[in-house]
Amino acid sequence: MKTGLKRLLVEREARNTKRGREIIERAERLGIEVLSPDEIEQNSRQSLVLNAVSSSHVNKWEHHPPLPDRAENCISPVEGCPFDCCYCYLLTYLQESVPRATVNYELIYQEIEQRIKTGEKYFSLGELSDGLELEPVMHFLPFIWNLFQKNEQVRLEIRSKSINVGPVLRELMPLKNVTFAWTLSPPSVARRIELRTAAPKERIKALKRLAEAGFNCALRLDPIILQRDWEEEYRQLVEHIFAEINPKQLQYIILGCFRFPAGLDQTIEKRFPGRDFIRDEFVRGPDGKYRYPRFRRTAAYRKFLNWLPVENLRVGLCMEPEYIWNDLVIKK
Amino acid sequence: MKITAISQANGQLKTSPLLDYARQEKLSDEKRAEQQKLLPTWVVDEGSELKVLWQPRKFAQTSENRGPLLLVEETQPSHIELTLELWQQVDRISALEKGYVLNFLKNKKKSTTSQLKQLASQSLQIPPAEQWIETYLAFPQLPSELQKQLQDEQISINLFYQLNDLPEELFTLLTQALAEQRLRLTVQEARQLSTAVRRLPRDELPEIIGLARSCLESKDDLKKQTEKLLNGINKRAYPELTNYRENFSKKLEELDLDGRINVKPPQNFEGDYLDFSFRWSKEEDFEKLLRAIKKCRRLFDLV
């Protein structure tokens, strides 16, 4: 099993913990070089700094009106991603590009528990990093699994572009309230824009393995990038998905056109020159984010609603204002 | 310590405890007045001569007060930081001077972007973002009229922050026009312009430059000319939005509201409401107004 990680840079405090040593052991078994942070210039996303930092790793993200109000608690044992998607908002959101992980799982556990006690219902993993890619090294999911087993009213969505489902299949049992959601794009988009991620076909296979083992699975076509030929490419993607997967194996599918906060476009231009997906007609929305114009988005969503087997599938929109849901007559 | 004060009076090199001098924050008024007379000039030792790198603005005005020269053998940023700290005690460093400093560090001292960012935020009060650094780095290349305006604080730094994002050729064209007063732009207009250009595919650049040239060469007054330039670029960058807008205006015109009601769609058509504003002064106008409002129903198809 691969993780895309080349180096594990372990800080002294982390090395001195039992969990730190376990992580090192797993990393070494996977052929990942283990060093201390001062032995190398920390400039690669394919390195992971392991620390024992005890700051908060669960953040509540609220949506601005008029986006449907569903605050989400993002669990982030790792901040920073080994993948390198050109559209990733982490490019401006995080100061450091090198992913950093904490060994302090107990603290994260307590934070989640505390939030559940105060009535929080929605949790996600995979906002500040990929939700599965580092699991072969981190083994984080088994640690929090029983929390979600005990609290069936609480939902967890694990988001990923990875194919690392081995640890899940080996160590976890399906839970009704936990869903694994894969983000998919047409192969040409994945190749050019979602650097170092698994090919979409492989992601579909990974999803299928989990679905067949009884885990809840979902799909996110998000971000949808409306470049030249998008229609043909996305239509083929949808066809391929449902040639492989029975819609009944999916809990839901989420659609979301590409959007970005102010300034991310300039960062993308500098970091990935020549990626023209960022040069398009983007206009500012009521939440301050930039999106394709409204009627272009709704026209695109309508196409998807035509292609998808909607009679057997729940479809939702990601980060779209209520009036777009209404335009499309989709129930929230 | 490699910072050295050179007494201009006798031309001899003598070391002085400049670190204390620089760090001394609470100066007595008397001492401050005394120091204000001494306007140090940052110089670089270039072997046979001491080259003035830059000097406080006040210096030129009061050359009789010429004080010590600061010789900085900058091999490490710490010396630079120290010099700048001293400098700012004596005189504020202008935006243009900051641009010169950053250029010096980048080109002569081969400082990396992250070193520049750090120095910029710590010693020059420049936000540590790449676009800000690039904005300042471009100052010394601006036409001299604009440099002067910057030095005299007659033009906003934010204007250049916005323009700096433009492709070089367009940037040069517009800044030259600004310098020659053939163009007037507010910061907001500059932001609109650079955002719109960012939306356009790179291969459309020659046409945009052509458009800008023709606007700048037109005989219109400056306000009209700016309007034309912005409209032309916006139309290319936001074709669908322009379409919606034109369509909306057309429908509105067709309703023939007799100028009684002003109707506005949501910004960028992102929303499902319309903003109405109207005024009536006579009771009998009210019925006419209601009729006009009813006519507007048809506009809701457009949002």
Ligand code: SF4
């Ligand atoms: S997988 Fe997600 S978090 Fe990772 S780089 Fe891509 S968009 Fe960012």
